[in-house]
Amino acid sequence: xxxxxxxxxxxxxxxxxxxxxxxxxxxxxxxxxxxxxxxxxxxxxxxxxxxxxxxxxxxxxxxxxxxxxxxxxxxxxxxxxxxxxxxxxxxxxxxxxxxxxxxxxxxxxxxxxxxxxxxxxxxxxxxxxxxxxxxxxxxxxxxxxxxxxxxxxxxxxxxxxxxxxxxxx
Amino acid sequence: xxxxxxxxxxxxxxxxxxxxxxxxxxxxxxxxxxxxxxxxxxxxxxxxxxxxxxxxxxxxxxxxxxxxxxxxxxxxxxxxxxxxxxxxxxxxxxxxxxxxxxxxxxx
Numbered sequence: 001x002x003x004x005x006x007x008x009x010x011x012x013x014x015x016x017x018x019x020x021x022x023x024x025x026x027x028x029x030x031x032x033x034x035x036x037x038x039x040x041x042x043x044x045x046x047x048x049x050x051x052x053x054x055x056x057x058x059x060x061x062x063x064x065x066x067x068x069x070x071x072x073x074x075x076x077x078x079x080x081x082x083x084x085x086x087x088x089x090x091x092x093x094x095x096x097x098x099x100x101x102x103x104x105x106x107x108x109x110x111x112x113x114x115x116x117x118x119x120x121x122x123x124x125x126x127x128x129x130x131x132x133x134x135x136x137x138x139x140x141x142x143x144x145x146x147x148x149x150x151x152x153x154x155x156x157x158x159x160x161x162x163x164x165x166x167x168x169x
Numbered sequence: 170x171x172x173x174x175x176x177x178x179x180x181x182x183x184x185x186x187x188x189x190x191x192x193x194x195x196x197x198x199x200x201x202x203x204x205x206x207x208x209x210x211x212x213x214x215x216x217x218x219x220x221x222x223x224x225x226x227x228x229x230x231x232x233x234x235x236x237x238x239x240x241x242x243x244x245x246x247x248x249x250x251x252x253x254x255x256x257x258x259x260x261x262x263x264x265x266x267x268x269x270x271x272x273x274x275x276x
Contacts, residue, residue, distance in 0.1 A: 012182075015183065019183065023193060026196075026202075039206075040209075043183070049171050050217060051216070051223070052235050059212065065246065066202075066249050070198070070202075076257070136232045148240065151247060152243065162251075163257055
């Protein structure tokens with residue numbers, strides 16, 4: 001097994017197990033934000049291993065922004081930065097950890113039984129080089145990119161209006 | 170580098186986890202995070218298919234695949250901004266972030 005495959009399996013297991021635990025036990029926005037940061041960074045590492053360098057960079061920035069937003073949202077709603085250190089009952093916690101490990105183990109098994117999973121195979125080229133990506137994004141995809149930027153601006157203004165607008169009367 | 174098929178399998182598993190988060194949880198925040206993961210899973214699959222095309226010698230298709238992944242991630246960030254604002258407005262007006270409490274349109 002190559003080191004890239006081992007790293008991929010670890011990151012994929014971390015992301016899937018973290019996601020399953022978040023679904024089962026996510027209760028506080030601050031801890032959910034921090035868990036989302038870890039999952040997002042794992043996915044960013046997987047994209048980097050897959051050759052999508054710019055997609056990995058975008059995912060890195062997105063996960064940072066999402067985690068910050070969730071943490072600030074949690075602090076804003078609850079009015080405090082600390083959270084109670086309560087653990088669920090041992091049996092329930094064990095069941096959830098076991099389920100998350102089972103999910104992570106299934107990812108490991110799938111990655112190991114896949115044919116041509118990176119062992120002894122010549123390295124395939126990266127997904128794209130920066131020059132081609134830039135030419136595509138600002139050439140044929142220039143209009144959709146500009147439209148997406150406009151949508152992002154409208155979404156930002158709308159979000160601010162929702163947050164700072166008057167509440168229901 | 171890893172095989173493109175591994176990326177596609179991971180994308181499928183992440184999509185399933187995100188779908189479970191949306192269907193099983195009633196909290197708006199967790200549902201919003203599930204939708205985020207849907208976008209991320211699709212972006213990972215685009216990167217996987219771009220690698221497949223690059224390995225087959227179709228460089229232009231690989232570039233378009235990664236461009237599509239970037240577009241999907243930008244859409245995810247837009248959803249993040251609006252989704253958090255909606256959740257905040259809901260929590261402020263109804264003192265609850267449960268999706269079942271937003272039932273004004275029910276007949």
